[in-house]
Amino acid sequence: MLNIATLRADTPGCENQVFLDSAGSSLPPRIVTDTAIAHLRREAEIGGYRAANERLADLADVKTAIGQLINADPSTLALSDSASRSWSDFFYSIPLAPGDRILISGADYASNAIAALQRARHTGATVEPIPSDSSGQLDLDALETMLDERVRIVSLVHVPTNGGLVNPVAEAARIAHRVGALVLLDACQSAGQLPLDVTELGVDALSATGRKWLRGPRGTGFLYLRPELATTMEPGRLDLHSAAWTGPGEYTLASDASRFEFWECDIAGRLGLGAAVRYLLDLGPAQVYEAIADRAEYLRKSLQEIPGVTVRDRGTQHAGIVSFTVDGLTPIEVRDRLAPESITVTVSHRGSTLLDMTARELDSVVRASPHCFVSFEDLDRFTAAVTALR
8 A cells, every 4th residue: 555644745835835737747756856956066067978878778768667557578669858749750650542431539638639730731631530429438339330441540548638528549449450450649638647457458659758757857748659669661751860861862770669769868867767667656557547637536425415516527437537516606716726836737628628518508617627646635735725716
């Protein structure tokens, strides 16, 4: 069992506030900030190149740690500066032609949808949303009826940014693969709070960020590619790290997923990401996931008991995001009235998940996302403050 006192001691930022925004940018444990800051100081002492060379083994271990977390070989992982970068680097590398079809989730994130629409405009492909079922999850029956040999890629979102549902990714991937479609999973909101086993999920690629539930630094993320793709797919952009200039008119791609990386990067941030993943592995991911789920469910039930508060989460399986609205107050007003009481929540706007929010006639929702370091006393303080708003 996790020791809440130790977790909070490891997380100085939670001492004087109720922090409920791990779905946005979580509070890192002390080891993450210490690691990143120490490297920045070392760069100031001897320069960035020498400082990086001193940490080559630790930099390699970042992929090893991520691989342990998601059951992937390090050679299938590429580090990046964000989940959006990872997602788009893979997506823009898929050849598309007129008549090709791109399927996106009904709760897909705006960045993914915009990229799909842009490529469709430039290539003659089409973008089609997969309907949601009555619970709000991806409709597997509808997906099956939509598929044909023209479907080139299916974009799946594991956990939407605007609520706590968990989509049936493994089932959807199996269905999509029957017609040879590639499956790209946005795991931005699930990495660090839900089990991720790329073999069991069966996806062709997965993108994730470091700053959310993994509790790493901002400006970090990673891309996983199915082993065959890691050695055969050509990225849309290359540099002298992702490829070697082997002759006046020739180049050779890197032999693994590092072909999706650029040479220049934030070394301190990547070391911090590695420290964050190692911290999670040392705690025991299953225990962390259970603690997050327990806190989110406690929060949902508590909010449902407050008159005038509507919990907006959908789905049959829930994750660590709790979305809600308060009668008579906009979500921005709720956020801003809680802030002076040292309570941190955020707002998810319609533009982030346009299809889903429009279908539900919602302009925005308050988003509360407790990590394992949040105490139940914190949650009670939060619900009392929300009650007082009414």
